Amino acid sequence: MRVICKRDRYRYIRLPLRFINRDFNIDHNTNFCVDTGAPYSLVTYEQAVEWKLPLDQLKSTPSTHRVGGVEGPGYYLEKSVMLLRDFHGKLLPIDVPRIIVLGPPIVSKQRVLPVPALLGDDILRQFTLIVESDRHGGDVIITDEVVTYSSPQGNC
Numbered sequence: 001m002r003v004i005c006k007r008d009r010y011r012y013i014r015l016p017l018r019f020i021n022r023d024f025n026i027d028h029n030t031n032f033c034v035d036t037g038a039p040y041s042l043v044t045y046e047q048a049v050e051w052k053l054p055l056d057q058l059k060s061t062p063s064t065h066r067v068g069g070v071e072g073p074g075y076y077l078e079k080s081v082m083l084l085r086d087f088h089g090k091l092l093p094i095d096v097p098r099i100i101v102l103g104p105p106i107v108s109k110q111r112v113l114p115v116p117a118l119l120g121d122d123i124l125r126q127f128t129l130i131v132e133s134d135r136h137g138g139d140v141i142i143t144d145e146v147v148t149y150s151s152p153q154g155n156c
Contacts, residue, residue, distance in 0.1 A: 001084075001086045001090075001092050001143060001144055001145070002086055002087050002141055002142070002143045002145065003015070003084045003086050003087070003092070003141070003143070004087050004139050004140070004141055004142075005034060005139065005140040005141075005142060006139060006140075007131075007133065007138045007139065007140055012033050012116070013033060013034035013140045014031050014032075014033055014034075015031065015032045015033075015034055015084070015119060015142070016029065016030075016031050016085075017029070017030065017031075017032060017082045017083060017084050017085075018030075018082070018083035018091075019043075019080065019081075019082055019083075020080060020081045020082075020083065021077060021079065021081075022079070023078075023079060024051070024053055024054070024057075024077075026051045026053065028047075028050075028051060030047060030117060031116070031117065032082075032116070032117045032118060032119040033116040033117065033118055033119065034119050034124065034129070034140065034142075035118040035119060035120055036121070036124060036129070038067075038118045038119075038120030038121060039120055039121050039122070040099075040100055040120045040121065040122045041096070041099050041100070041117075041118055041119050041120040041122055042065070042067065042074075042099060042100040042101065042102055042117065042118050043077065043099055043100070043101045043102065044102055044115050044116065044117050045102045045103060045104055045105065047117060048101050048102070048103075053077070053101065055075050055101065055103055058075035058076055058077060058101065059075065059076045060073060060074070060075055060076075061073070061074035061075065061076060061100060064106065065100060065102060067102070067115045067118070070102070070105045070115045071105065071106045072102050072103045072104055072105045072106055073102075073103035073104075074100045074101065074102060074103060075100070075101045075103060076098050076099075076100065076101075077098070077099050077100075077101050078097060078098050079097065080095075080096040080099055081093050081094065081095060081096060082094045082096055084142075094123065094126075096123065102115070124142075126144060127142045127143060127144055128142075128143050128144075128145070129141070129142055130143065
């Protein structure tokens, strides 16, 4: 499979997908930002509110989570599915056994930017990312196909 993401002018890689969790009647189109430095994927507090996700019915994570200056409690949402659309238009399901949901942010005196939903290494490690970049953005291909490559000098 090959899924094409868009890299915006701020160089964020945005992946539109459909997020489904049958246990909590979640079935929403949403965007995740591909974050190759994040050890795990997460859903924002704002999405949890929009999806009417009852955080009190989820198991708490052992510690708080800090993302982009926002810190808050975390919760485990289990047994979800992400539907990705490949470049042929076919929907492809990706099982998400567990994803972190950020709880309400701990109050801070400093102003912070909103945190996007993140697609981290727990899911990305199943794929190869191919970046076609330009000054104003570009495309990123996520694929589970075998990719062979070599650097111009013959080593990486």
